[in-house]
Amino acid sequence: MKYKYFRKGLALPFALFLILFVIIPILFIIFYAFTDNQGFFSFDAVVSFFTSTTKLNVLLVSILVGLFNTVLCLLIGFPLAYLLANPKFNKNYVLVMLFVMPMWINFVLRTGALRDLLSIVLGWFNTTNGEHPLFCTMVGMVTNYLPFTILPLYSTMLKLDKSQIEAAQDLGCNPFKTFTRNIIPQTLPGLVSASMMVFMPTISSYVISDTLSEGKIMLFGNSIYLSFSNSDWNGGSFMSLIMLIIIFIVMFATKKFQGNGSERRLSAW
Amino acid sequence: MRNKNRILPCLFSLFILGVNLSPTYELSNQVITKYADDEVEVLNVYNWEDYIDEGDEEEGIPSLIEEFENKMLEEEGRRVSVVYSTFDTNETMLSELQTGKSSYDLICPSDYVIQKMIAEDLIQPYDDGSTPNYDKYVSPFVADKIDNIEVNGEKGIVSRYARGYMWGTLGLLYNPTFSGLEAKGITEDEMQEDMKDWLSLWDDKYSNLLAIKDSMRDTYAVGIMKTYNDDFELDGQNYEGFKTIKEKYLQGIYDEDTYNEKVSEIFNLNDSTTITRVGNDLQDLKNNAYGFEVDSGKTDMARGMYFAINVAWSGDAAWAMDMADENNENSTDPNYHETILKYAIPETGANIWFDGWVIPKNSQHKDLAQKFVDFLSTPQYAARNMNYIGYTPVIAGDEILDLVQSWYDLRYDEDSLSLDSSYLDGLTLVTKDEIDSLPEEEKEDKYYMKDISYFFEGTLENKDISDSIFAIGASEKDRQFDTQYPDSSLLPGLAVMADFGSQNADLLLMWENVKNTSLPLYAYILVLVAVVAIIIFYIVYKISKHNVKERRKARKEMRKDSSNAKKLLTEKL
Numbered sequence: 001m002k003y004k005y006f007r008k009g010l011a012l013p014f015a016l017f018l019i020l021f022v023i024i025p026i027l028f029i030i031f032y033a034f035t036d037n038q039g040f041f042s043f044d045a046v047v048s049f050f051t052s053t054t055k056l057n058v059l060l061v062s063i064l065v066g067l068f069n070t071v072l073c074l075l076i077g078f079p080l081a082y083l084l085a086n087p088k089f090n091k092n093y094v095l096v097m098l099f100v101m102p103m104w105i106n107f108v109l110r111t112g113a114l115r116d117l118l119s120i121v122l123g124w125f126n127t128t129n130g131e132h133p134l135f136c137t138m139v140g141m142v143t144n145y146l147p148f149t150i151l152p153l154y155s156t157m158l159k160l161d162k163s164q165i166e167a168a169q170d171l172g173c174n175p176f177k178t179f180t181r182n183i184i185p186q187t188l189p190g191l192v193s194a195s196m197m198v199f200m201p202t203i204s205s206y207v208i209s210d211t212l213s214e215g216k217i218m219l220f221g222n223s224i225y226l227s228f229s230n231s232d233w234n235g236g237s238f239m240s241l242i243m244l245i246i247i248f249i250v251m252f253a254t255k256k257f258q259g260n261g262s263e264r265r266l267s268a269w
Numbered sequence: 270m271r272n273k274n275r276i277l278p279c280l281f282s283l284f285i286l287g288v289n290l291s292p293t294y295e296l297s298n299q300v301i302t303k304y305a306d307d308e309v310e311v312l313n314v315y316n317w318e319d320y321i322d323e324g325d326e327e328e329g330i331p332s333l334i335e336e337f338e339n340k341m342l343e344e345e346g347r348r349v350s351v352v353y354s355t356f357d358t359n360e361t362m363l364s365e366l367q368t369g370k371s372s373y374d375l376i377c378p379s380d381y382v383i384q385k386m387i388a389e390d391l392i393q394p395y396d397d398g399s400t401p402n403y404d405k406y407v408s409p410f411v412a413d414k415i416d417n418i419e420v421n422g423e424k425g426i427v428s429r430y431a432r433g434y435m436w437g438t439l440g441l442l443y444n445p446t447f448s449g450l451e452a453k454g455i456t457e458d459e460m461q462e463d464m465k466d467w468l469s470l471w472d473d474k475y476s477n478l479l480a481i482k483d484s485m486r487d488t489y490a491v492g493i494m495k496t497y498n499d500d501f502e503l504d505g506q507n508y509e510g511f512k513t514i515k516e517k518y519l520q521g522i523y524d525e526d527t528y529n530e531k532v533s534e535i536f537n538l539n540d541s542t543t544i545t546r547v548g549n550d551l552q553d554l555k556n557n558a559y560g561f562e563v564d565s566g567k568t569d570m571a572r573g574m575y576f577a578i579n580v581a582w583s584g585d586a587a588w589a590m591d592m593a594d595e596n597n598e599n600s601t602d603p604n605y606h607e608t609i610l611k612y613a614i615p616e617t618g619a620n621i622w623f624d625g626w627v628i629p630k631n632s633q634h635k636d637l638a639q640k641f642v643d644f645l646s647t648p649q650y651a652a653r654n655m656n657y658i659g660y661t662p663v664i665a666g667d668e669i670l671d672l673v674q675s676w677y678d679l680r681y682d683e684d685s686l687s688l689d690s691s692y693l694d695g696l697t698l699v700t701k702d703e704i705d706s707l708p709e710e711e712k713e714d715k716y717y718m719k720d721i722s723y724f725f726e727g728t729l730e731n732k733d734i735s736d737s738i739f740a741i742g743a744s745e746k747d748r749q750f751d752t753q754y755p756d757s758s759l760l761p762g763l764a765v766m767a768d769f770g771s772q773n774a775d776l777l778l779m780w781e782n783v784k785n786t787s788l789p790l791y792a793y794i795l796v797l798v799a800v801v802a803i804i805i806f807y808i809v810y811k812i813s814k815h816n817v818k819e820r821r822k823a824r825k826e827m828r829k830d831s832s833n834a835k836k837l838l839t840e841k842l
Binding site for chain 1: 358360361363364449477480483485555558559560561562565574575576773774777778780781782784785786787788792796
């Protein structure tokens, strides 16, 4: 009995941390989202959000950019992770480190450097960053979020059951069918958590889109920032709440693809 | 300082957090340990980042804050400790003050925020005669501008509540040496001429060559200069546009004051119709522009990269020019492309701004706050600030003129220095004799005369007002000096932009709309189709699943039935 209590006690610091830095801030957001600037209960922020085509459009654009980024990251990250998980190509984990290493460099510096690089590359084609805001933003997004896709995929790929694949091939599956019927279902938890790691942060990110699109593409994060910096706390809070709701929806929708506990723990490194 | 949202520097400063925060902390800690008893008077000062001379520890030059503390101790025997903190946008500072949680004695907001603070009754007026140095040395030109700001329809109120600190203009920083200009066939002279007009920003010629501010108020100021450039009609009333007013002023129909009044009036229009019109023009501007920037623009300009034109505050423009010059000097690469930046205030008018010191209502040390402001308004210390920050103080006076002369005047003579000239260390001077010995024709090619007595009028003691007529090198036209002190012919066209008041929400909507990325129509249709397809797919999936279940059920029942029937049959048999 005592032992059990002791084990529970170990969770106390974490619970305290959660309450202080997660629950209380969310309560603050909810409070601001449903009050006016005098602090009285009101639906002003809600109404002004849903009646503003601009804000809805920003949300739509962000979701599209997020989806686009997720698809691109998965397309590039999936084969890469497959190769990395193959011991023939990747001895001693070194290649994985190479992909993770850029994340150790300050992200603003990385983005700034990418901006310079892009302007040189685009210069060869006689064009500039400012003329291709979407292209530049997408390049920035993919380079920034690729490691976040590779790692969860890599960890599920490591546990890929090779004998199943062989069995599928032996029983007459062509390579495409082996892939869709066998590899994808086996790596589904990794795919889902990789998408989650990319999709939500993309929508709320604003430094990448601000720097690389030269301020021409406004994502939801930029919009929230704009509200707060113009002391529209209530509107900004409501938009943050929308973000939270989207996170919950996405989490709920992908719950059944998340795999069992051990896989989830591995993929959400 | 007009840096409204310093996203990048903020993040950068996280990187070098230690460096950024240490002056503040060290200062306050040092002082607190210096007087470890109860008699210390604490003055809480809230200022922009990098907006005061912080001294040089290595060379043992004390910061202005330390100088003030020492001065108070020496002259009045008061133990003063200044707790100096910084903010990065007017808005964050204002919301801190509005919630009433702050306890600052002295804050340095921008003009329109001061106006708002007075209207919201957040600050208190200065005592009469409490800042003798300021009263004596403030430039009559700036004092007049401050006087003319209206609060609740009355003039002269702001000068009771605020003391100016730094001032400047919003104009165009441009790079005639930009590498992309040649391809477009734009020559240096042509560009210099074009930059005298705001409309050039909308010109196809400069498409993708210009960056505008990612800041609502400043970009609105640019927009309205285009929207109301020509005569216009508003609410059934006809108005003269900026161009007509300027012409009438040049013809002598309007005198300076009328001209300035008219410019200010149109410049400060912010009714819904005007906001919509400006919004449309800004949409066009966005399409013509390379992009938006807030703080990165000055660095990009100094490096000669990305764009050739940048809407800039004069202080940043001067900083970028210095930076570019330094890069030119330090470069060892033989293929290095020199970058020479210039600054122009378009002729139809522009925004003039200032930051000033105000005392919040709940200040506990009003007397000390006033003393601090007066201390900073001493020309000697204002000159140190100017040398350190690069912005132009509102203070005139001998020492400031000295400093400016030493920087820019070709005829500068070392003997004419006055008072304490320690702040001039390390500057190379050209003597009067050197330029006087030039032959007459060469002189004309080499320099032009510029009179900035409008700024120094009535503030000089040992120097003569004729000293404020400068001989400037011809290559220095539209460079640092012109940036810091605009030509007197442009002055009447400079207008202060008032607080938008209740129109702020409308303006924010317009701004969001400008910043918004609209997708092509087919994208919306595609999204709609995709969403509908997903829903239909889901329904079909559910129905088919349901059908499978039903069929299974039916089959089971059928099997049951058939077995029952069998049973019945066997029983009967």
